[in-house]
Amino acid sequence: MPSISQKGIQMPESPIRKLVPYAENAKKRGVKVFHLNIGQPDIKTPQVALDAVKNNSIETLSYARSEGSEVYRTKLANYYTNHNINVTANNIVATTGGSEALLFTIGSITDPGDEIIIPEPFYANYNGFSTASGVTVVPVISKIEDNFALPKIEDFEKLITKNTKAILICNPGNPTGYLYSKEEIEKLKQIVLKHDLFLIADEVYREFAYDGLQHTSVLSLDGLAQNAIVIDSVSKRYSMCGARIGCIVSKNQEFIKTAIKFAQARLSPPTYALIASEAALETPQSYFDDVKAEYVDRRNTLVTELEKIEGVKVAKPKGAFYCVAELPVADTDDFAKWLLEDFDFNNETVMVAPASGFYSTKGEGKNQIRMAYVLNKSDLIRSVAILKEALKKYSN
Structure with a gap:
């Protein structure tokens, strides 16, 4: 059988996209998934x-x-x-x-x-x-x-x-x-x-x-x-x-x-x-002013809600639309998969990106996740409420 290149074997999986099959299966079971895992804005294209x-x-x-x-x-x-x-x-x-x-x-x-x-x-x-x-x-x-x-x-x-x-x-x-x-x-x-x-x-x-x-x-x-x-x-x-x-x-x-x-x-x-x-390139400055104001509002909402959860440490972003949080779990790869495979709260769950995939140092970021605040405020509040319940259940 012909062999695959070492380079191909060493190519890392995307920490953002590797959980997609689990999310699709959750949706097939009728579970609503809030996507905090990928930087796909819901903002309208000009x-x-x-x-x-x-x-x-x-x-x-x-x-x-x-x-x-x-x-x-x-x-x-x-x-x-x-x-x-x-x-x-x-x-x-x-x-x-x-x-x-x-x-x-x-x-x-x-x-x-x-x-x-x-x-x-x-x-x-x-x-x-x-x-x-x-x-x-x-x-x-x-x-x-x-x-x-x-x-x-x-x-x-x-x-x-x-x-x-x-x-x-x-x-x-x-x-x-x-x-x-x-x-x-x-x-x-x-x-x-x-x-x-x-x-x-x-x-x-x-x-x-x-x-x-x-x-x-x-x-x-x-x-x-x-x-x-x-x-x-x-x-x-x-x-x-x-x-x-x-x-x-x-x-x-x-x-x-x-x-x-x-x-x-x-x-x-x-x-x-x-x-x-x-x-x-003809997009007016007002578009960016509105978008920035919206993201600041979302950032403040997400960080405020996360800081209410005991044991969660969060870095406050000054730009882009991502946030890294440290969770009271040992392995967020396992936790992120569990959220989609085995958990729901009122038939809803969240999809996050395990942060270990954003490090190349082995063992770093194992208790961190990245969240993209590309959802509206009410969905962000709901997502963090689901995450809070998930952490309670996962720790037990």
């Missing part, structure tokens, strides 16, 4: 983006340009300029989602055996993208006690070897919702310049910064032009997860030229999705 596809008169659906049209990239550059990021169309490569942007980036800057340092917990697919490229993730642990703030720079420095090629951050963070301050980004700037590394920032949640705090892009800092790479996407910003359009942004032209070769190899991003994404 009408201008939907109309651009609906009202289009294309007769031949042709390939797009590999790096995205110059018109789209120029409009994107204008968007970034409005966010204190001065780039041109030539600094941008459109991709099939932020995921492909990460794959192209890792492929462009690393060789098999190289290392990327990432503060954990981190977006679970960073593990998968690195495994697919034969790259080793070197984690530096952030703690729930510190609200998942940036670890000490000395902790990063201890991990740098001749194989280290980059530091990768998500800002604001998935799964933690932590927003790195300008001071923290400056510290990372100093260490990547000192050791001649790339600083990759996944900034797909840029718009979602709360409590009067401002997002600081790595591309807004002076002196980092050759080191900084931004990963971006329309998925969360415009509630367009299904469009699968993202981009890479960098002032390092050698890197951009290399990424375009990867883009050419997969031909092009989807044409209709590019049309929708270009139109979405």
